[in-house]
Amino acid sequence: MCPDGMEMSPLKRPSEDADYEDGRRPAPRTPRIRACAECKRHKIKCEPVDNEAKCAKCLRSGAECVPYNLNQRLLDEDAAWKANASAELGQLRSAVQRLLQYNKLPGLNSPPEESPQPTSGRPMTISPTNIMSESGHTTMVVPPSMDMTRDTSVERESGEESGLVTAPMKSLYDLTRIRNLSSSVRWKPNSNSVDEDFIGQCIVPLPEAEDLFKRYMQDIRLYLWAGVLFPYNSLDAVRRHSTLLTAAVLTISALHTPGRDEALQKCYNIFVSLVYSACLARPQNLDDIRALALAAFYLSNLSWKLAGLAVRNAVEMNLHMSYQKLMRGHEDQRDNVRLWYALYVCDHQFSIAYGRPSIIHEDIAIKNVDRFLDSPKTTPGDIRLGAQVTLFKILAEAYITYGSDPEQPLTEPDFQQLRLFNFAIEQWRLAWQARSADSPAIGSYPSKGVVLYYHFARFQLNSLALRALPAPRAATSESLSYDRREAANIAISAATSTLTLIFEEPDLRKAMTAVPIFTHTMVAFSATFLLKMAKTWGGMAQAQAQSPELWATEPIGLGLNFNIAQVLSLSRRSASFLAKVAQNLNEKHITRHIVHGINDLLTRIDVAATTTTSTTPSAAASTSAAFPVPSPSSVSAQVVFDPGKGAHDQAPPDPSNEYNMYDLIGSYGFGFDETFFGQVASTNLDFWQTDPF
Structure with missing residues (x-):
């Protein structure tokens, strides 16, 4: 027992107790695991020396004092690493503190916000850095801390409601x-x-x-x-x-x-x-x-x-x-x-392009755009902007009327309203083409741009007539009524005019390297629509040319004014023209991928090696003028009909030719992401491939 009645620790030696009795504590010794290699070799006691890295024997002989046990070396290296790491962490902490102060962010010593905990499972850990x-x-x-501070100012700000x-x-x-x-x-x-x-x-x-x-x-x-x-x-x-x-x-x-x-x-x-x-x-x-x-x-x-x-x-x-x-x-x-x-x-262009509802409704500013333009301070840019505002007012109203459900066909009463929309677009062109003055810098682009948007708006509206229709071979004169055929023919004509206008107007061709992507979408959607029409309905022309007696009960194309050769020619010209446009743009521009998509559709539809089935003069004469017999260079080899089978037993050999009217026209919108971009092979998109939002 110790003098004070406490038991002596078994870890303390008697010599230590003697030191304690006279009130002196032994000086701290350098920690060492066993003897060093030199003392171990001479089989003598290794005596460490205070404040020295070597033992007494190595100090006297000048030998290197290396621990015999490798654990001692690890301890020394660990101590040195910790000392260096502590110094570097201090420097980094000081640098981060300066950066936070410079960016007016909370300091490192600020109390962290309490993060919400899930109701079950492991606690949620939220890092301060995303x-x-x-x-x-x-x-x-x-991220900055959640700001719930109070505004000390009691003055009412100008413009606030009262x-x-x-x-x-x-x-x-x-x-x-x-x-x-x-x-x-x-x-x-x-x-x-x-x-x-x-x-x-x-x-x-x-x-x-x-x-x-x-x-x-x-x-x-x-x-x-x-x-x-x-x-x-x-x-x-x-x-x-x-x-x-x-x-x-x-x-x-x-x-x-x-x-x-x-x-x-x-x-x-x-x-x-x-x-x-x-x-x-x-x-x-x-x-x-x-x-x-x-x-x-x-x-x-x-x-x-x-x-x-x-x-x-x-x-x-x-x-x-x-x-x-x-x-x-x-x-x-x-x-x-x-x-x-x-x-x-901007909101309505991309809402229509994606077939989605817009955010901005027709408020007092939109309704009174003409009053805004009556000012003497109106500029030519204001006129062009006002023209687009009034056009998208019409298209937005059509979206509200018809919706964007691809499985909802237009009813017969809907076509009466569609005529009113067509009339409104006709009036829009008459009102705004004359007001859109030419510019010395961009030529006739302002007025010709109005014509371009006019054709595209008519195409966009009237293509709804083909929404959710049955397959072409199952279609009859009842499913394609007169009103529906009339609207479908307007859509075909407008899509054709969209492409033709760009080719024939020099100022529009020049502008294609600088216009917003919505204009490129016009060209892409028009060409895609016409090519899919050729693929979907063009097979009927070939079938009647080969076996006119099988189609005697229904006219070919059911009255649609569609010329396959013209469509393929326009599509090739579109791809060729846009390829030249893309040469003056960066390779990341969407135009290059539009060209790739059009060429891909042409490859699937236009095959040089086609069937050489002969057609009698009577059979050719019985073919509807709306669908002239395709030339060998314009008939799709993917849609081949066997004359020995009945008209309704014909089946395309390629499963990719299965009919899909939604794939043909999309919804009310262009199907910008689902229909078009889904077909474009992204060969080298790099940072375009991932949407960062």
């Missing part, structure tokens, strides 16, 4: 004063420093940025309503107002310039990163909304997402109220109204 991969490039986004009845969220904000609930967002120009943006940091060198900007200003800007979405004349001006708009313009320019793959990839990555950062932020800059809309018109893989984001941000900034303010005499709202009209067209 890691997203964009085509092999890793982007780290540090009175007893307000918006529900406005009442909640008045009650709680939480900043994030405020329904009014003031426009604030960005105080961007040109020394801190991606050009100032030399991610995109200044000479390269100036070259791309010059390309955009000279060759692209004027084709979108004379630059309504881009009100700046110099690169320095746009850099000072919006980094996002700068990135959008340079990305679009690189996409329309051949050989700028590296610049396109850099600008695209910057633009997408900036969109990610701004996605959940409160909008405070109209130029950022312009950037989203501008990119939606030209970046095919992001168009749908960017158009919706731009509209929601604009509504949050009360841009939809700009028209009323302008009518009350606030002339500073005129550009805001222009932006609202551009967003309306």
Whole structure:
């Protein structure tokens, strides 16, 4: 027992107890596992020396003191590694703290937000950093903490609602004063420093940025309503107002310039990163909304997402109220109204393109677009913009009337309303083609563009007559009534006129390298529709040419004015023309893939080696003029009928020829993603393949 009655620890030696009795604690010794190699070899006691790495024997002899046990070496190396790691972690922590302070983000010592826990299973762990991969490039986004701070200002902001009845969220904000609930967002120009943006940091060198900007200003800007979405004349001006708009313009320019793959990839990555950062932020800059809309018109893989984001941000900034303010005499709202009209067209173009409902309805600004254009301050770009607003008002009403269900055919009463829509489009062309004045820079594109949209609108509307019809061989004169045949023939004529107009108008051909992707979609959809008509209905022409007696009860094509040879010729010209257009664009541009898709359809339909079945003069004479007997170069070899079988026993040998009317015309929309892009072989899409949203 110890003097104080406690038991002595078995780990303590008597010598240690003696030291404790006189109040002196032994000096700490250097830890060592067994003897060193030198002492072990001489079989002597290895005596460590305080504050020395060597033992007493090795110090006297000058020998290297190496631990006999390798574990000692591991302990020494571990201690050295920990010391170095601690120093490096301190440096990294200091650097991260500076970065967080520079970006006005919470510091490392800020208390973390409590993350929600699932009701069952393992606890959910939420990392403070989100890691997203964009085509092999890793982007780290540090989210800010949830802001539930109160607004200390009691002053009413200008433009806020007043009175007893307000918006529900406005009442909640008045009650709680939480900043994030405020329904009014003031426009604030960005105080961007040109020394801190991606050009100032030399991610995109200044000479390269100036070259791309010059390309955009000279060759692209004027084709979108004379630059309504881009009100700046110099690169320095746009850099000072919006980094996002700068990135959008340079990305679009690189996409329309051949050989700028590296610049396109850099600008695209910057633009997408900036969109990610701004996605959940409160909008405070109209130029950022312009950037989203501008990119939606030209970046095919992001168009749908960017158009919706731009509209929601604009509504949050009360841009939809700009028209009323302008009518009350606030002339500073005129550009805001222009932006609202551009967003309306953008929203409806891609809503129709994808066959989906639009976001912006026909509000007071849309209904009174003519009143907006009555001002003496109206520009030629305003006229062109107003023309598209009024056209998409008609198409939006048709969408509401007929919907987008591909399995819902039009009824006979529906065709009376369809005639009214056709009449409205005729009136639209008469009203706006004359008002769309030619331009010295882009020639007759404004007026010819009205004609192009006129043909396409008629095609889009009247193609609904073929929706959800039975297969051609099962169709009768009852299923294809006079009204339905009339509308179907208008659709065929309009699709043909769309392609023909582009070939015959020099200013339209010149514009195809700079127009938004919606115009390219017109060409793609028209050619696709006509080629599928040739594949679907063209077999009937060949069947009657081979066995006219089997088709005596029903006229070939059931009265559809369709010429297979003309369709194949137009489609080949379309592919050839767009291939030349693509030579002046970057290889990532959608035009190259449209060419590939049209050629793929032509390969499946137009085969050089065709059947050489002879046709008697009487059989040829009995063939309907609507479907002349195809020449050997225009008859599909994939649709071959056996004359020895009955008309309704004929079957195409290729399962890929099975009839699908939805595949022919899509829904009310173009079937932009489902029908067309599903056929385009993505040979080298790189960063277009993955939608980052």
